Amino acid sequence: MRLAFVGKGGVGKSAIAGTFCRVLARQGHPVLAIDSDPLPGLAYSLGLAISDAPLPDEAVEERAEGEDGPRYRLRTGLTAGDAVDRYAVTAPDGVRFLQFGKHRSQTGRGLFRSQFAFRQITRELPEDRWNIIGDLPGGTRQPFTGWGNFARTILIVVEPTAKSLLTARRLSRLALDEEHPRRVLAVANKVREDGDVEMVADRTGLEVIGIVPWDEALAEAEQKMAAPIDMAPDSPAVKAVESLVEQLSEERIA
Amino acid sequence: MRVAVVGKGGSGKTTTSAVVARTLARHGASVVALDCDSNPNLGLSLGVGDFETERLESMRESLDEGGEEHAPGWDDLIERFGSDAPDGVRLAVVSRIDNPSPG
Numbered sequence: 001m002r003l004a005f006v007g008k009g010g011v012g013k014s015a016i017a018g019t020f021c022r023v024l025a026r027q028g029h030p031v032l033a034i035d036s037d038p039l040p041g042l043a044y045s046l047g048l049a050i051s052d053a054p055l056p057d058e059a060v061e062e063r064a065e066g067e068d069g070p071r072y073r074l075r076t077g078l079t080a081g082d083a084v085d086r087y088a089v090t091a092p093d094g095v096r097f098l099q100f101g102k103h104r105s106q107t108g109r110g111l112f113r114s115q116f117a118f119r120q121i122t123r124e125l126p127e128d129r130w131n132i133i134g135d136l137p138g139g140t141r142q143p144f145t146g147w148g149n150f151a152r153t154i155l156i157v158v159e160p161t162a163k164s165l166l167t168a169r170r171l172s173r174l175a176l177d178e179e180h181p182r183r184v185l186a187v188a189n190k191v192r193e194d195g196d197v198e199m200v201a202d203r204t205g206l207e208v209i210g211i212v213p214w215d216e217a218l219a220e221a222e223q224k225m226a227a228p229i230d231m232a233p234d235s236p237a238v239k240a241v242e243s244l245v246e247q248l249s250e251e252r253i254a
Numbered sequence: 255m256r257v258a259v260v261g262k263g264g265s266g267k268t269t270t271s272a273v274v275a276r277t278l279a280r281h282g283a284s285v286v287a288l289d290c291d292s293n294p295n296l297g298l299s300l301g302v303g304d305f306e307t308e309r310l311e312s313m314r315e316s317l318d319e320g321g322e323e324h325a326p327g328w329d330d331l332i333e334r335f336g337s338d339a340p341d342g343v344r345l346a347v348v349s350r351i352d353n354p355s356p357g
Contacts, residue, residue: 008293010264138263141292162304163268163295170293170311 001131004151008167009138011157012189015218015228017135018045019241022229024131025093032084032125034134035099036147042135046091047227053089053099060113072116080124122150140170154184158204160196165203172206185209187244210244212237272299279341286332289347300339310337310347
């Protein structure tokens with residue numbers, strides 16, 4: 001499964017993505033969770049107290065003279081799988097976690113270098129073994145500037161508000177506009193009343209593959225910087241993410 | 255008065271900006287509301303509606319695509335890329351909208 005969550009800031013991407021990763025890992029699948037959002041969020045919803053999980057400088061080197069490809073790459077002998085084994089932080093249920101772009105630990109040149117290595121990892125990690133789940137930056141500016149390209153399925157998280165719906169329409173245009181073949185689906189979040197899901201489908205023109213109800217437990221988990229799946233494993237929202245995992249696994253589309 | 259509103263996604267920047275703009279306008283100030291967000295939704299919060307918000311966005315995009323000429327000054331910019339919102343607020347979309355490059 002190669003999946004990326006996008007959507008307007010604050011719609012619940014990280015909470016859903018983190019829970020999604022944990023559910024998938026509990027079923028025995030190896031999961032790499034990648035956060036390319038400069039703000040923390042995914043780490044907490046995975047159940048990690050940290051928010052930094054960068055690739056160290058030593059993992060990256062400049063391409064040798066005469067060698068093809070991007071300017072920087074993983075150091076010689078280090079495969080994408082090795083890099084995950086060695087550097088990704090292990091979250092509960094065995095989810096592996098890598099974060100790109102936290103400026104506290106990496107700035108300037110180091111950040112620039114590691115960007116190449118991150119992309120290389122998402123490109124080269126063996127598909128038959130690893131599921132890659134990405135939590136992409138909010139808004140419309142950044143998600144598809146290189147980062148979204150590993151994903152075969154883009155899930156646009158939408159809450160039933162005018163701004164989120166408009167953002168989803170923009171994102172869906174950007175996602176479908178590119179040459180990369182991928183499927184774009186909506187996940188309706190913070191669903192409160194009859195008609196919300198229909199509105200999401202109508203106003204985005206997307207198939208709604210997941211329906212997550214409004215759930216105070218998610219807001220509470222966020223406030224406490226805890227994983228929803230640990231704090232409220234039986235909450236309607238967590239159950240809804242379980243259904244979403246099931247749905248995508250069954251369809252074998254991601 | 256020149257105010258910029260910033261914050262994390264979903265924290266209420268756009269809503270706050272719109273309420274401040276309209277409240278100032280109601281108190282008699284002449285207000286220009288600039289949407290500098292690459293995901294420009296300020297029109298929705300000011301109350302100009304979905305259609306007009308998307309129209310302003312595509313105006314702004316057509317500038318990048320060469321379909322519109324740059325406004326030579328602020329007055330022109332606000333005239334050409336703007337729209338009248340309730341309470342006399344003038345809204346203009348001036349954000350940088352990146353069209354992501356493949357690859």
